[in-house]
Amino acid sequence: RKEVEQDPGPFNVPEGATVAFNCTYSNSASQSFFWYRQDCRKEPKLLMSVYSSGNEDGRFTAQLNRASQYISLLIRDSKLSDSATYLCVVNRGVVAGGYNKLIFGAGTRLAVHP
Amino acid sequence: ETGVTQTPRHLVMGMTNKKSLKCEQHLGHNAMYWYKQSAKKPLELMFVYSLEERVENNSVPSRFSPECPNSSHLFLHLHTLQPEDSALYLCASSQVPDSYGYTFGSGTRLTVV
Numbered sequence: 001r002k003e004v005e006q007d008p009g010p011f012n013v014p015e016g017a018t019v020a021f022n023c024t025y026s027n028s029a030s031q032s033f034f035w036y037r038q039d040c041r042k043e044p045k046l047l048m049s050v051y052s053s054g055n056e057d058g059r060f061t062a063q064l065n066r067a068s069q070y071i072s073l074l075i076r077d078s079k080l081s082d083s084a085t086y087l088c089v090v091n092r093g094v095v096a097g098g099y100n101k102l103i104f105g106a107g108t109r110l111a112v113h114p
Numbered sequence: 115e116t117g118v119t120q121t122p123r124h125l126v127m128g129m130t131n132k133k134s135l136k137c138e139q140h141l142g143h144n145a146m147y148w149y150k151q152s153a154k155k156p157l158e159l160m161f162v163y164s165l166e167e168r169v170e171n172n173s174v175p176s177r178f179s180p181e182c183p184n185s186s187h188l189f190l191h192l193h194t195l196q197p198e199d200s201a202l203y204l205c206a207s208s209q210v211p212d213s214y215g216y217t218f219g220s221g222t223r224l225t226v227v
Contacts, residue, residue, distance in 0.1 A: 034215050044204075046217075097164050098164050098169065100145075106155075
């Protein structure tokens with residue numbers, strides 16, 4: 001079983017739709033969580049951190065459920081520019097070697113059409 | 115220059131060539147990483163340098179050789195590569211032990227012919 005699992009998609013949605021992505025992680029000791037966005041043939045970029053209480057940034061809402069080891073990302077009022085791959089990322093914490101080890105999911109692809 | 119810069123952006127090399135990828139971070143971070151991303155596959159961690167020491171080598175073939183001369187610079191030396199090594203090579207940096215995530219460079223798209 002992968003440490004971070006995501007539905008690969010693609011999710012094809014019309015502009016203005018609300019879409020939700022889910023992610024599960026297996027290591028209960030994971031310490032912090034992120035969503036990254038990766039555009040086609042570009043580098044991943046941090047979209048938002050995910051906090052236990054849930055957090056919102058404009059049209060984007062992230063939720064964390066530690067008991068179920070589950071993370072979600074909700075995008076409201078989808079725009080064409082939201083088309084990208086969304087990576088769920090789990091911080092395993094400081095490992096031997098003294099760095100924070102991030103585990104990346106394989107990503108969920110979103111395609112927003114007119 | 116800001117963030118993490120990688121050069122070259124694109125590289126085509128023959129299987130007998132030797133080339134190097136360069137990464138420079140301007141964020142004052144103390145850890146740097148090399149990742150490989152093949153088409154439609156997830157990121158694969160290759161090497162980690164923390165405080166200028168190599169602390170992780172994920173069973174990467176010896177035809178890939180990293181070098182970290184200081185906390186701001188990271189190189190990946192390539193020799194006798196195979197066509198299956200064609201991929202996007204991404205450099206990233208972070209500040210240990212903070213947990214604010216990694217900042218990635220824009221990558222080098224490598225094609226081995």
